[in-house]
Amino acid sequence: MKMFVNFFIIILFMSAIKIYVQTETIDCEYNKNTWAFWSKKIYYCSVKNSDIFSNKLKVKIDGSIGQHLNGFSSNDQVEGISIGGATNMTNFPSNIENVFPNLIAIGIYMVNLTHVTSEDLKPFTKLKVLYLIGNHIESIPENLFIHNQDLEVIRLDFNKIQDIDKNAFIHLKKLRTLHLFGNTCTSLGNADNRDAVLKTIKKIEQDVCNSDIKTDENSPEKEI
Numbered sequence: 001m002k003m004f005v006n007f008f009i010i011i012l013f014m015s016a017i018k019i020y021v022q023t024e025t026i027d028c029e030y031n032k033n034t035w036a037f038w039s040k041k042i043y044y045c046s047v048k049n050s051d052i053f054s055n056k057l058k059v060k061i062d063g064s065i066g067q068h069l070n071g072f073s074s075n076d077q078v079e080g081i082s083i084g085g086a087t088n089m090t091n092f093p094s095n096i097e098n099v100f101p102n103l104i105a106i107g108i109y110m111v112n113l114t115h116v117t118s119e120d121l122k123p124f125t126k127l128k129v130l131y132l133i134g135n136h137i138e139s140i141p142e143n144l145f146i147h148n149q150d151l152e153v154i155r156l157d158f159n160k161i162q163d164i165d166k167n168a169f170i171h172l173k174k175l176r177t178l179h180l181f182g183n184t185c186t187s188l189g190n191a192d193n194r195d196a197v198l199k200t201i202k203k204i205e206q207d208v209c210n211s212d213i214k215t216d217e218n219s220p221e222k223e224i
Contacts, residue, residue, distance in 0.1 A: 026064045045100065060094045106124065134159070176192075
């Protein structure tokens, strides 16, 4: 009887994992263009079937479909991925790096994203551009970008950020654009050059971001 109970518990546990992790294939519309605040044209996948992310589950991307543009034939040539329009994409998707191994730009915007960790970003050591615009992120911990030393542009505007660790951006020596406007912490705005970024980092070091300030009501704008 005890063996049966243990077996039943294992089955339930495995079922829970299956429910939590959902495997999906993304449908790409490929483009080559610039992104806002990034002047270089990049070849990127704009995800058409973003509804696959809309059920609050952790999605593991197992592959992609979609016709590559003329002159491009491989996912190895894809430099960016853009995801928008999902209604309840609370978790950062996994396994993107095995589908697109050379990403330098990631955009996830207006999808109610609440969870992003340093482990989520760890595979993207070449990352230069990160847009997480118009989501529900509440805090930026110290080590969030620890694996992404080449980041040049970070867009976190129109989230619900109320706490930022004073060392969250200090190690990003190449960062030249940092947008924090429209968050609960309204004392920080947008910085569009290296000097302005350093001034913003200085403010963060002084713990100006706290949870007592009312949320800004401005609506996010679609960028990609």
